[in-house]
Amino acid sequence: MRREQLEHAIRAATTIVQQSEIIVIGSQAILGSWDEDELPAEAVMSVEVDMCPLVDDDAESLATEIDAVAGEMSTFHETHGFYIQGVGRRTARLPLGWETRLVTVTGENTAGAVGLCLDPHDLCAAKLIAYRDKDRIFVAALLDASLVDSALIAERLTWVPDETQRAATARAWLTPWL
Known part of the structure; x- marks a missing residue:
């Protein structure tokens, strides 16, 4: 697009x-x-x-x-x-x-x-909470291009209400970029 x-x-x-x-x-x-x-x-x-x-x-x-x-x-x-x-x-x-x-x-x-x-960081957090393959590919591409900050995404994940387990999974996925 x-x-x-x-x-x-x-x-x-x-x-x-x-x-x-x-x-x-x-x-x-x-x-x-x-x-x-x-x-x-x-x-x-x-x-x-x-x-x-x-x-x-x-x-x-x-x-x-x-x-x-x-x-x-x-x-x-x-x-x-x-x-x-x-x-x-x-x-x-x-x-x-x-x-x-x-x-x-x-x-x-x-x-x-x-x-x-x-x-962009809120978008990436939402994508990682959804945790579909296409969402992880999207976020990884932005991270690899240095367009978003992995630490800020990890922080924003903690701000998503009622999603503690999904946020933990997403933060673990972010580890290579942290």
Whole structure:
């Protein structure tokens, strides 16, 4: 994925949910901090952008609407070669205080809409809590490229509520980079 595609996704998703801001919580939030040419290939290979409406109901109706309009196998996906996965706030297990560290993406290509992208270290902590193969590959690529600090990720893992065992597993996985 490219930064311009992230910006397009921000513009599209905010239009769908009729809000001026949207949270980018998936791996492509990394494009809020670096352009694709500064990132390892493993960090930008996804064709999916996970986005969470800033305000949604308990049923996550707006997230569902994003999926219906711009999700996988939609006309949007077929037309643009990437898709937007609408998600709720409970999707990712994030470190406490993550909302204060969001990286803002806005500009001409977002038509003034704002994408609130996870801080890279919060993103890596969430990926390691999920602990899927693709998430570990993503984090390892960022670590190997010296774009994120392993000690800061390890600290952020301790800030994820109710995930003591998963955080311990993730910290053990980080050991080679510490």
